[in-house]
Amino acid sequence: MSSDMMSRTPTEPLREIPPLAPGDHGLPWVGRLLDYARDPVGFYRHQWETYGPVSPFFRAGESGVVVLGPDACDAVLRNKDKAFANGPAWGQIVGPFFDRGLMLLDFGEHHVHRRIMQEAFTRDRLAAYTTAMHPAIEQGMRAWDPTPRFKAYPQLKQLTLDIAADIFMGGATHTTRAEMERVNKAFIACVQAASGVVRGDVPLTRWGRAFRGRRVLEEFLRGYLPAKRATATDDIFSVLCHLETDDGERFSDDDVINHMIFLMMAAHDTSTITTSTMLQLLGQHPEWQQRCREESRALGPAPSMAEIEGLQSLDLVMKESLRLRAPVPALMRRTVKETDLLGVRIPEDTAVMVGVQFSHMMERYWTNPAVFDPERFGPERREDKSHRMAWEPFGGGVHKCIGLYFAGLEIKSILHRLLRGYRWSVAPAYRAPLDNSSLPFPKDGNPISLTRI
Numbered sequence: 445m446s447s448d449m450m451s452r453t454p455t456e457p458l459r460e461i462p463p464l465a466p467g468d469h470g471l472p473w474v475g476r477l478l479d480y481a482r483d484p485v486g487f488y489r490h491q492w493e494t495y496g497p498v499s500p501f502f503r504a505g506e507s508g509v510v511v512l513g514p515d516a517c518d519a520v521l522r523n524k525d526k527a528f529a530n531g532p533a534w535g536q537i538v539g540p541f542f543d544r545g546l547m548l549l550d551f552g553e554h555h556v557h558r559r560i561m562q563e564a565f566t567r568d569r570l571a572a573y574t575t576a577m578h579p580a581i582e583q584g585m586r587a588w589d590p591t592p593r594f595k596a597y598p599q600l601k602q603l604t605l606d607i608a609a610d611i612f613m614g615g616a617t618h619t620t621r622a623e624m625e626r627v628n629k630a631f632i633a634c635v636q637a638a639s640g641v642v643r644g645d646v647p648l649t650r651w652g653r654a655f656r657g658r659r660v661l662e663e664f665l666r667g668y669l670p671a672k673r674a675t676a677t678d679d680i681f682s683v684l685c686h687l688e689t690d691d692g693e694r695f696s697d698d699d700v701i702n703h704m705i706f707l708m709m710a711a712h713d714t715s716t717i718t719t720s721t722m723l724q725l726l727g728q729h730p731e732w733q734q735r736c737r738e739e740s741r742a743l744g745p746a747p748s749m750a751e752i753e754g755l756q757s758l759d760l761v762m763k764e765s766l767r768l769r770a771p772v773p774a775l776m777r778r779t780v781k782e783t784d785l786l787g788v789r790i791p792e793d794t795a796v797m798v799g800v801q802f803s804h805m806m807e808r809y810w811t812n813p814a815v816f817d818p819e820r821f822g823p824e825r826r827e828d829k830s831h832r833m834a835w836e837p838f839g840g841g842v843h844k845c846i847g848l849y850f851a852g853l854e855i856k857s858i859l860h861r862l863l864r865g866y867r868w869s870v871a872p873a874y875r876a877p878l879d880n881s882s883l884p885f886p887k888d889g890n891p892i893s894l895t896r897i
């Protein structure tokens with residue numbers, strides 16, 4: 445097993461974070477954020493080659509560190525001496541709009557909430573969610589009008605929102621289409637706040653819209669709460685209302701609302717980005733598209749969870765897409781005490797950016813990492829096993845994505861239906877112009893040439 449660990453004997457003193465090299469200060473206040481937004485992997489490569497696994501980074505008015513390579517990422521995410529906290533770090537990025545979502549809780553409190561929420565993602569529940577997803581996918585795709593420049597990304601975004609309305613809300617039965625539209629807009633406003641410059645409740649700004657959006661979402665969910673508490677159904681909202689651990693721990697009304705808002709956010713953009721990347725890559729690699737289609741054709745239109753898990757080629761393509769374009773390319777942390785990270789002293793209250801995307805592109809762990817090659821995940825090669833954290837699109841440690849199986853089922857169910865009903869192509873030389881200001885999405889809407897079979 446290879447390693448990028450820099451060894452240090454117990455008697456050696458801790459090293460300090462290296463100082464910024466000339467030219468690495470970037471612009472006043474924003475620092476090198478724009479370099480990152482322009483080309484995240486290029487930025488990471490520069491940090492890695494100049495400084496190694498723990499590098500200095502000035503951004504948004506403060507100094508912090510970028511952590512790169514699977515050993516360093518692993519050390520932060522495993523968080524052995526509980527020095528790295530999520531709440532103060534992610535809170536700064538997503539603002540108060542996803543307050544008290546699971547990812548923003550820390551340590552003992554996080555442990556209690558995670559234990560309860562785990563019950564919403566058991567195999568039996570996942571099987572029920574999968575069954576419920578198919579009608580929503582079928583209904584959503586009915587509106588798709590294939591064209592030679594079909595903008596896949598916005599369509600997929602709408603589709604995953606429609607699926608969320610069913611799976612998360614149980615169809616929101618008493619809600620009109622117009623009301624649901626308002627809720628979707630409110631939700632999108634909260635998501636978009638991450639890239640807002642003005643960080644206060646100021647009208648006509650991203651944050652101003654997000655504050656209003658959060659109020660709309662809370663009112664909407666609170667309106668449904670009594671009915672969801674009264675009757676147990678298969679949607680996540682109702683499940684969260686009725687969860688109880690063996691020790692009798694349950695979520696309060698506020699917990700349910702906070703978790704619902706965060707879950708919808710966590711599930712939405714990430715799955716849309718992955719599906720959109722898969723569409724692009726399958727459009728550029730028709731042999732893989734055909735291979736996946738043949739496996740899907742062997743099943744019916746609404747396969748069970750076990751059948752979806754058996755779609756092997758699609759699974760390889762999904763893993764490769766998540767490697768090439770991790771929907772969450774960096775994980776944020778802040779130290780709550782001084783700590784030792786691979787022999788480097790990280791002071792208390794340091795902003796930490798864990799650049800997981802870079803691990804996916806390191807020659808040390810992957811053959812020709814820039815090339816689309818799903819077979820690298822196949823049983824004969826298993827390049828993802830070159831290091832336990834070489835492939836980490838879902839993070840690691842106690843905050844590892846709780847919805848990763850759900851995500852796989854949703855993404856594959858969408859692709860499965862698409863492969864059976866449509867054929868599509870994308871020019872081999874196409875490179876998606878990505879907006880990296882929050883999660884990486886294609887600015888051009890990911891156009892594909894789509895035809896019905």
Ligand code: HEM
Binds near residue numbers: 558714840847
């Ligand atoms: C391809 C899709 C997805 C990707 C790439 C993804 C990625 C991630 C990553 C990297 C984290 C860790 C964040 C950190 O350590 O700071 C995370 C956490 C989380 N994800 Fe996902 N996610 C996806 C889909 C989903 C879905 C579908 C759900 C819900 C149904 C979900 C719910 C969550 C939650 C609740 C957390 C916080 C877990 C905790 O802090 O204990 N995610 N996700």
